[in-house]
Amino acid sequence: MKNKITRSIVKNSLALLMLALPAGLILALVYTSSSGPIAEQQRLAQEALLAELFSDASYDNNLLEDRLSLDPQSDNFSNTELLALRETSFAYRLRQRGQMSGIIIPAIARDGYNGDIALLVAIRRNGEISAVRVTRHRETPGLGDKIELPVSDWILGFESRSLENPDSPQWTVKDAGGVFEQFTGATITPRAVTEKIRDVLQFYALNQDQLADL
Template identity: 40%
Template sequence: MNTGPLFKHGGILAAFAIVTTGLIALTFQGTKDRIAEQVLAKRLAILNEVIPTTMHDNALYTDCIVVQSEQLGGQQSVYRSRLNGEVNGMAIEATAKNGYSGDIDMIVGVDSAMQVKGVRVLQHKETPGLGDKVELSVSDWILSFNEQTYTPSNRALWRVKKDGGQFDQFTGATITPRAVVNTVADTLEYAQKNWDQLATTASNCEGAS
């Protein structure tokens, strides 16, 4: 029985399979790398929106620590802003657990005087046309936090107007802005109480130096 052609074709198929698998692996890795680069670029852009570039001379993305806090909604990242080596601001991630349609992930930029430099929603599932007004691309409502200063004595103002505070709610949608305002206030309170520890803990985020 002549098995030469069979082995020959089998070898060709095996080689083809190896090459194909290698190409798929390379393509997957290339796609994975591009996605990671896109995620990094987006996060860097958001960090520069909530912490002005004039406030820091360090790399915010790598000057980062991971914290666990119920007040922040679980495990979160904190990015430190430094000027001439001194921590003068932080961008703190937080999650509102009481959104209308689920969790609302956000990031709060604040300086050492507890003045808000910017707030951005990172992810949510709120209703289009109603709760999604927390997004800057939909409404400028999120900008109402800018330059507002938090102190323990003015905590009562950090509510929507319907609850006696200073921040507008949305027409037909109070739950979402209430959740965001309360979480921003909780984040600022957390920052104030833990500032020194947050400022001095060694960077421990993935990719931090």
């Protein structure tokens, strides 16, 4: 009787195994066939975002390949803490005939109303901002989310600004004595973004030659 039960268990286990093997193979094939196109779509989306930040500039290099590692724990650059990065991230350079014409620098405003606000700040070689985009945040819909371009054009107000335009004390929102607009009922979010963009400009000014030459 015991042998009969054992044979039955073995038989059922083999049957389940035979059913599971094809399913596993199908899943593996689906993953293999789809992972390539997904990765390519992600690469194209990232490349499009970087190009959008310098829509008025010409360059002859591959932005995704011409990148610099920014390690918050490293001393490769001066005052990396200005960027407030939580992990190693990348800056992307534009080049024309081998010369850097601009750079895209990541940063995090840690003092958003609901936490971190991730930014990409595109800076021309002369220190002027080409564009800024928010890439991640958890700000309140209808209030703080106006930092997003699809929701509001507020973020466009930083284009062509620099450390000298306006002067440093005015690099904040109007409620704090600056020149930049805030949102009705939501001052914390725009102030966090504005002052972090200023920090990125300061980081660029301190490391301009090194960022261009590495």
